[in-house]
Every structure is written in structure tokens, then in C-alpha cells.
Amino acid sequence: MKKPSLTILRVGLGITFLWIGILILKQPEAWAGYISPWAEKLLPLPVEEAMLGTAILDIVIGALLVLDLVVWLAALLAALHLIIVLVVSGITDITVRDIAILAAAIALMADSLPKKFITKIMSWQKQEKPKNNNS
């Protein structure tokens, strides 16, 4: 088992996404109210269908996190999803909560990135340093 703190963060975040997905499935039209009018106009499909898609995405992210499967990808999707939510819903009473969830998703993603990916970044950084020194 990884650090207990990360496990708690992963399961907690997973439950949050699963539950929000279920609540959106229950009343997609109510959740559509959070989308700003300008963003609604950009949607290529009816807003309720878009909300159903969001619900399924939330449930998939939540399930991956709870089941401890491809956590880095689930956390990345969660972070991107929350950035979109923050952009399309504007500043509301619950914005601060979305920021907290976004921070949690980024923290989880940073800690669960595959070793190969981290090694690649490290080797890339090492290659960049001499170039910078020469210039």
C-alpha cells in the first residue's frame, strides 16, 4: 500500500466523483443550471445530454480511483474536468470547493505518475541543462 494519506485522498476523491455522477444522473436538468449561457451556446448537443455525458465521465473517474486502476489517468481526467467546470460555471458560491477538489486531483496525479514518465522528464531535464549552460 502506498502512503496512507494518498490512499485516503484517492478513495475520498473517488467517492466524491461517483456520488456527483449519480446526483447528475438523477437530475441532469438541475445541474445544467450551473453552465453559463455563453458556454451553453457553444455546446454541439442539448445541455441535458451533455450533463448525462458529464455524469458518466464522473462515474468512470470515481470508479477508477476507488478501484485503484490507472490512478494517474483518472486524476488527470479529474483535474481537466474540474478546470472545464471552473471555466464554464464561472465564479459561484461553490467555486472554492471546486478549487479544493482540483488541487486534490493534481496532488494525486503528481504522486501517481508512472515511473517511466518521471524518468523521461528527468532525462529530458538533464539534456536541457547543458544546452542552457552553453547558451
Place this chain on the structure above:
Amino acid sequence: MTALALLFTLSAIGISETVYLIRKHLAAEKPICPIGGGCAVVLSSRYSKIFIVPNDILGLLAYLTMAFIAAFLVIGVAPLQWWNFFLKLLVGASSLISLLFTYLQWRVIHAWCFWCLMSAFTIWLSGIIILIN
């Protein structure tokens, strides 16, 4: 609604815990044992299976069923009365089985397993929530 949210949360915690134990079992590794120190003894005892099915798999199935029923009840998937009845039946039966396993740890195996106790408390808490509700 609040009760269902709590039941869903508890079942998701149970899913996460049983998945961890199943993974460790498949990898033939010992799970970490934060409190008690008797996890390996309990999990490898003859009581770790009901017939041929390991308890962690049975637990996972029970928690998954709980989570799905809670979700169905929130979304309003019919037949609601049946889901409600089945949820109570499942939590009731699981509570009794958890009671039996806790007794076995205490009196028969003489070792305490952190994960088994956590699962038992999760189920009992679910039972208390249903009773209060």
C-alpha cells in the same frame, strides 16, 4: 437521501478495502497490518473462505451490490421497494456474518485482523444508519 449518501460512501470504502486485499492475495503478498498484527494469520486461516469462495471476494460482491442499490434508490430506478428491502436484507445478513467472523478472530483464531475489523465496522455502521433512518 443523506442515509443513502452515507451508505454509498461506506460501500465505496468497503470496495476499496476488499480490492486491496484481493490484489494482495493474487500477488501472493501479505497485506500491511497497521493495528493488531494478526492479518496474515486470520487471512490464511481455514475461516478465510466460505466453501470455496474467499471472504474478500464475497465482501467485494456485497459492497458492490450495496453501492449499486444505493445509487438505484437515489436515481429512482424501479422497483424501489424491492431495492429497499434487498438493501436491508443484505446489510442485515452481512452484519450477522461480520459478527460471526469477529467472534472467530476473538475466540477461535486468537488474532485480530485490521482489515476484517474495518470491514465489520463498515457493515455495522451501515446497519446502524439503516436502523436510524
